[in-house]
Amino acid sequence: MLDTVATMHVGPPPRLPLAGLPTPLQPLPRLGRALGFDEGALWVKRDDLTALAGGGNKARKLEHLVADALARGADTLVTGGASQSNHVRMTGAAARAAGLRCVAVLGGLPGEAPEGNLLLDALLGIELVWAQAYDGAAIEAAIDAACTRLATTGVVPYPVPLGGASPVGTLGYVRAADEIAGAAPTGAVVYTATGTGGTQAGLVVGFGDHDRVRGVDVGALPDVDARITELVAAVAELADRAPPAGCVQLDRSHIGAGYGDLTPEVHEAIHLAAATEGLVLDPVYSGKALAGLMADRRRGLLAAWQPTVFLHTGGLPSLFTDRIGPWLLDRGS
Numbered sequence: 001m002l003d004t005v006a007t008m009h010v011g012p013p014p015r016l017p018l019a020g021l022p023t024p025l026q027p028l029p030r031l032g033r034a035l036g037f038d039e040g041a042l043w044v045k046r047d048d049l050t051a052l053a054g055g056g057n058k059a060r061k062l063e064h065l066v067a068d069a070l071a072r073g074a075d076t077l078v079t080g081g082a083s084q085s086n087h088v089r090m091t092g093a094a095a096r097a098a099g100l101r102c103v104a105v106l107g108g109l110p111g112e113a114p115e116g117n118l119l120l121d122a123l124l125g126i127e128l129v130w131a132q133a134y135d136g137a138a139i140e141a142a143i144d145a146a147c148t149r150l151a152t153t154g155v156v157p158y159p160v161p162l163g164g165a166s167p168v169g170t171l172g173y174v175r176a177a178d179e180i181a182g183a184a185p186t187g188a189v190v191y192t193a194t195g196t197g198g199t200q201a202g203l204v205v206g207f208g209d210h211d212r213v214r215g216v217d218v219g220a221l222p223d224v225d226a227r228i229t230e231l232v233a234a235v236a237e238l239a240d241r242a243p244p245a246g247c248v249q250l251d252r253s254h255i256g257a258g259y260g261d262l263t264p265e266v267h268e269a270i271h272l273a274a275a276t277e278g279l280v281l282d283p284v285y286s287g288k289a290l291a292g293l294m295a296d297r298r299r300g301l302l303a304a305w306q307p308t309v310f311l312h313t314g315g316l317p318s319l320f321t322d323r324i325g326p327w328l329l330d331r332g333s
């Protein structure tokens with residue numbers, strides 16, 4: 001059993017060190033040159049290299065969420081997401097590492113091929129409840145319903161919202177901002193994929209400034225900007241930080257036809273990252289964030305001298321699916 005450690009002084013939830021932090025911060029000289037950045041301006045924060053069944057950004061949130069669940073005497077984490085959810089896979093791994101059960105509501109149909117994240121969900125013994133199609137609000141309601149149902153059978157459930165984006169989970173990205181501030185060039189801006197908004201909100205609180213964090217919306221939730229605003233207020237209070245300056249920076253122009261759409265821009269971004277740096281991105285999240293960064297650089301919204309950190313949030317398992325693998329290898333895309 002891993003040790004629980006308190007991270008802050010006055011009453012905040014404890015943290016269970018599950019993620020293997022800090023993650024590396026690495027320069028991207030060849031990608032930087034290809035995009036016309038000055039030498040030493042472009043960096044990557046490797047949050048794809050956390051622990052938990054293949055890694056990714058949810059590990060930082062789960063350190064706080066699982067510690068909170070244990071502190072409340074819970075025995076089962078209940079969460080949900082899309083059928084290829086990285087968050088569900090990592091919540092299942094965190095539950096196993098802490099000796100808990102995991103129940104997850106997935107948007108999709110029970111007959112889906114056990115590939116990518118679904119294969120890992122099965123390996124991790126996550127108990128799946130299928131919710132026909134992906135709809136954020138419906139899945140959040142189904143998580144609550146599953147908790148109510150489980151509680152009548154003597155189980156002590158702990159609800160983990162979509163993407164782990166509760167104020168407690170979001171604390172994990174305040175710590176990430178502190179890691180970046182301690183290692184990256186002064187004044188660096190961070191580009192991140194934004195789904196449920198917890199990653200962006202935590203970074204903003206950590207930096208104390210919305211302008212330091214540029215979210216590239218992947219289209220997972222229609223109201224993510226409002227959610228970020230609410231989360232920022234709650235997390236600043238929980239982490240005992242000052243309310244940040246500025247307002248939410250969110251680029252909605254890379255969603256394409258909707259959440260998970262495979263766009264030509266993301267195809268180019270994934271191939272460029274692989275060819276220049278050996279960096280592997282996914283098309284639903286991390287590839288969209290890089291496509292947003294590239295578009296800003298090319299349109300002059302990001303200056304050549306501007307120190308910039310690309311946050312690699314993970315997502316690798318979805319490449320190993322019939323929907324994405326062939327598209328990725330199609331040079332005509």
Ligand SMILES: Cc1ncc(COP(=O)(O)O)c(C=O)c1O
Nearest residue numbers: 086163195196197199285313315
């Ligand atoms: C790989 C990956 N990157 C980014 C995100 C978005 O993070 P957030 O939900 O905190 O906005 C997710 C969310 O599921 C993800 O799986």
